[in-house]
Amino acid sequence: MTISSDDVRHVARLARLDLTAEEVERFREQLGAVLERAQRIQSLALDDVPPTAHPLELRNVLRPDEVNEHREPGRILEGAPEREGPFFRVPRILEEESS
Amino acid sequence: MTDALWRRPASELQDLLASKQVSAEELAHAVTERIDATEPTLHAFLSRTGDAAIRHARRVDSARAAGEELPALAGMPVAVKDVICTRGIRTTAGSKMLENYRPPYDATVWERLRDDRCVLVGKTNLDEFAMGSSTENSAFGPSRNPWDTERVPGGSSGGSAVAVAAGHVPFALGSETGGSIRQPASLCGIVGLKTTYGLVSRYGLIAFASSLDQIGPMGRTVRDTAMLLQAIAGHDPRDSTSIPQPTPDYLSALGRPIEGLRFGVVRELMGEATQPGVLDKVREAIGVLEGLGATIEEVSLPSFAYGLDAYYLIAPAECSSNLARYDGTRYGLRVDAPDVETMNKLTREEGFGQEVKRRILLGTYALSSGYYDAWYGQAQKVRTQIVRDFARAFEGVDLLLSPTSPTTAFRIGERVDDPLQMYLSDVCTIPANLAGTPAISVPCGLAPEDGLPVGLQIMANHLEEAELLRAADSFEQAAGFDGSRALS
Numbered sequence: 073m074t075i076s077s078d079d080v081r082h083v084a085r086l087a088r089l090d091l092t093a094e095e096v097e098r099f100r101e102q103l104g105a106v107l108e109r110a111q112r113i114q115s116l117a118l119d120d121v122p123p124t125a126h127p128l129e130l131r132n133v134l135r136p137d138e139v140n141e142h143r144e145p146g147r148i149l150e151g152a153p154e155r156e157g158p159f160f161r162v163p164r165i166l167e168e169e170s171s
Numbered sequence: 172m173t174d175a176l177w178r179r180p181a182s183e184l185q186d187l188l189a190s191k192q193v194s195a196e197e198l199a200h201a202v203t204e205r206i207d208a209t210e211p212t213l214h215a216f217l218s219r220t221g222d223a224a225i226r227h228a229r230r231v232d233s234a235r236a237a238g239e240e241l242p243a244l245a246g247m248p249v250a251v252k253d254v255i256c257t258r259g260i261r262t263t264a265g266s267k268m269l270e271n272y273r274p275p276y277d278a279t280v281w282e283r284l285r286d287d288r289c290v291l292v293g294k295t296n297l298d299e300f301a302m303g304s305s306t307e308n309s310a311f312g313p314s315r316n317p318w319d320t321e322r323v324p325g326g327s328s329g330g331s332a333v334a335v336a337a338g339h340v341p342f343a344l345g346s347e348t349g350g351s352i353r354q355p356a357s358l359c360g361i362v363g364l365k366t367t368y369g370l371v372s373r374y375g376l377i378a379f380a381s382s383l384d385q386i387g388p389m390g391r392t393v394r395d396t397a398m399l400l401q402a403i404a405g406h407d408p409r410d411s412t413s414i415p416q417p418t419p420d421y422l423s424a425l426g427r428p429i430e431g432l433r434f435g436v437v438r439e440l441m442g443e444a445t446q447p448g449v450l451d452k453v454r455e456a457i458g459v460l461e462g463l464g465a466t467i468e469e470v471s472l473p474s475f476a477y478g479l480d481a482y483y484l485i486a487p488a489e490c491s492s493n494l495a496r497y498d499g500t501r502y503g504l505r506v507d508a509p510d511v512e513t514m515n516k517l518t519r520e521e522g523f524g525q526e527v528k529r530r531i532l533l534g535t536y537a538l539s540s541g542y543y544d545a546w547y548g549q550a551q552k553v554r555t556q557i558v559r560d561f562a563r564a565f566e567g568v569d570l571l572l573s574p575t576s577p578t579t580a581f582r583i584g585e586r587v588d589d590p591l592q593m594y595l596s597d598v599c600t601i602p603a604n605l606a607g608t609p610a611i612s613v614p615c616g617l618a619p620e621d622g623l624p625v626g627l628q629i630m631a632n633h634l635e636e637a638e639l640l641r642a643a644d645s646f647e648q649a650a651g652f653d654g655s656r657a658l659s
Contacts, residue, residue, distance in 0.1 A: 075536070083535040087491060088498070089528055090516035103533055105591050110480040113549050123551030123557055126382045126412075127368045127607025133411040147275035151502030160500050165511045 075104050176201035178341035178658055181247055181341035181395040188246045191235065195228035197244025197296050199290055202248045205557045206292065206339045214314045215333040217253045218261050219293040224248070227290050234288075245288035250334040250343040251401030253294035254301050254327075255386065256375040257281050260291075264377045265299040265309040265327075268503045268522030278345060278375020279410070280386050280403045287402055292340055295330030299524045300494065301351055301379045303327050304596035307587050308526040315583070316359060317657035318623055322580040325355030325596070328389065332359040335389050336657040344400045345375055348383045349482050350575075350600025353612035356389055357575035357616030357626025360614045362396045362643065363389045365600075367634050368607030369414035371400075372407030380489035381412075383604045391654060393613060393644040397421045400636065414634075425639040425644045432566040432642060434629075439475040440573035440599045446495055448618025452625040453574045456615040460572075460642075470564050470571065474556035475602050481553035482601045483594055484537045488547050490527075497522060529590060558606045565632040570642055573599050575612035575626035599628055607635050613643040614652040624654075 080100045084091045091099070145158060154161040176184070176198055181591040188191040203224070210216060220227075231246040247492025251257065254264045256274035263269045277285065285291075298308035306314045306329030316322040316330045324333045328345030332355035335343050345352040347365045364387045371386045378384060388399035405418040436457060441450065461467050499505035499518035506517040523531070537546040564571060576596055586593040603610040612626035627646065631639040 079536070080532065083532050084538060086539065087495075087531045087535045088512070088515045088519055089523070089531065090513075090520040091528070093530070095525075099532055100527060101488060102529060102590050103536065106483060106533060107536075107546075108482060109591060110546070110550075113477050113480045114551050115543055116477065116549070116553065118549065118552040118556070119314070121552040121555050123548060124554040124605075127558070127605070128412060128414070130412065133408075135408065144275075148501075150275065151272060153499060153503075153505035162500055162511050163507070163509055163514050 075100060075107065175340045177205040179341070180392050181390065181398055182392065184247060184341060185243060187644060188361045189340060189403050194226060195231040195290065198246060199225050199228035199248060199292075201341060202292060209317070209337050209339070212315060212320055213296055213317055213333050214312060214338055215330045215337065215339055215506060216250070216293040217263055217311055217330070218266070218298050218326070220260070221293050224290050224292050231288050231290070240251065242287040243613060244284070244398070247289050248292045248340045249284055249289045249621050250293055250331055250340045250460055251291060252297055252328050252331050252343070252345050254297055254346055254377045255281055255344060256377065257291065257294065260294065260575055262294065262377070263311070264301070265297045265311065266522065266524065266527070267310045268497050270310070270504070272503055274375070276375065279372035279407045281375065283403055295328070295334055295343060298327035299527050300377065300490075301327040301346055301348060302490070302526050302530055302567065304354055304593050305581070305586065306330060307583065308524055310524055313583055316580045318360060319580065321582055322623070323358070323583055325358035325576070325580065327351040328363070329355045331389050332356055332361060332363070335359070335361045335391055336654065339373060341394045342388060344386055344391050344399070344403070346384060346386045347604060348379050348486055350597040352387045352389060353575050353600050353628060355597055356549055356612040358580040358624065360434060360624030360652065360657060361389055361391050362393050362611065362613050363387065364396050364400060364611045364636070364639075365603060365609060366400065366404065366636055367414070367609045369412050370636065372410040372413050374407055374409040378493040380486040381493060383486060393640055393647050394422070394425055397425060397640045406553050419637050421637055421640055424641045427641055428464065429460070429642050430646045432465045432570065434460055434465050435470035435564055435568035435571045436467060437475065437571050437573045438469050438471045439473065444595070445574055445577040446579060446618065446620070448620045449574050449576070449578060449625050452616040453572070453627055454625045456646065456650065457572060462645060463649055470567065470568060472560035472564055472602070474560045477553050478557055478601045478605060479598050481550040481557070482597070482605060483533070484546050484550035485554065485605070487530040487534030488537050489534070491531045491538065494527065526590070554605045557602050561602070561606045561608055561632070569631075569638065571630040573628045573630070575599055575628040579618045579621055579623035580626060603630050608633055609639055611639050611643050613647055614654065615646075615650060616652065625636050
């Protein structure tokens, strides 16, 4: 199982990781080794087996729609790298002309 | 001459505190001195509470002196893995991403221990975001095994395992996704329990792989481990996967004989890849159980041979989704950039270490368009097979046996450049995580070739923690493991 540097760069883009060239090369080798071993499961005959996403039978959990005390918003904002009033502040998202 | 306070189990300390033979403050000072003496070598902690712990202990003593009715664990020192949120107390997850993060709320498990008036002495070291088997992936340096400081303590709950084994605390909280309580417990010669998925609330546990993550107790004795479990288990409306049913009395199950209990030895986990001394000790342990009147048979769970492969697709897939939240916006690290996407990328490149990046990439790959069915989808089907194999095995036997880890503690640096070798540490523990069933590691001797602790793994069916603890306790009493070298 080999995966290419382009594969690594592609998934890094999807995952918003700005990898260095050395990282791309190292991860290509290491992910290739892990996937090579994991390939063993692809030859198992499991067509009729349903997938398990979770160990419990999950159901929606509902609670009465009652007014509760809300955690102080100020404390939550305290962890923000940058804020403005009651908002999280981030750098520019849209180009000037489209705003 | 009686044992120093810091060497004593919680079960004894509880009586000493309740009968006022020892004050919580004396105990807090005793463990503080013990930590001061060994911490520079062992590095079990990422944060210590210092004077706050002493003040807290003093308040417990005043309350007791005033005749207040106190909870069973009042004044007991405890350590908490640094992936569990503690309000206002730095919680790093072992990552530069959260180096200065102070949670605005308490995890339910810590809220319960705090309400029980336990004394938090510190937050313990771990592999970054609980991803690893040695604590070498901690952004703040590895912890060292008190049995041999050139060796890893295992991971990811390595700091908690060290703190317990070395006498920093009688017990500690760890967390598991693929063996992160049991494997370090095994490598450090202590007891570690991974409970049924949903028995212990995950509210306030920093998420890695949500369908696998569980918080659990670690202690030097089975009884102490059961005491800590009793304090943290039970339904929590703030965790939608928490099981809504009453918590059994785990302590009352201890000490009952195990005669007639049926054990199955898992053939797939007793293979040649296991270190010979580990196999020897596990076989001896099986003999001890037989001597106690248990019946032993070999069982086969064929899908276990593929558990590791399925796990290292499923857990990274969930991790890649869970860790998307670290984008430099709401909390944690931010690396400034002129636009938001560059800010996200630079923040994540800077904040995450190699193992976390590796798993995010692997998970993103397994979930990506064109690969989903072959990798993630197939892994989920293997997971079904593992659930079915467990169910079939538990029709014939009550409990399953295997080594906890295929090797004893390995040397620091030995596996860091070979992720696959590192992942193989989890081969015996992973099936119980995938199936959501409980399993415990209990020390069963020292491997003859290196003199390091070996853990016996006992696995049970869903919600059979009481039986698991009873078997582990009987074994512990009969086998008499001596962990004093780590306490020297």
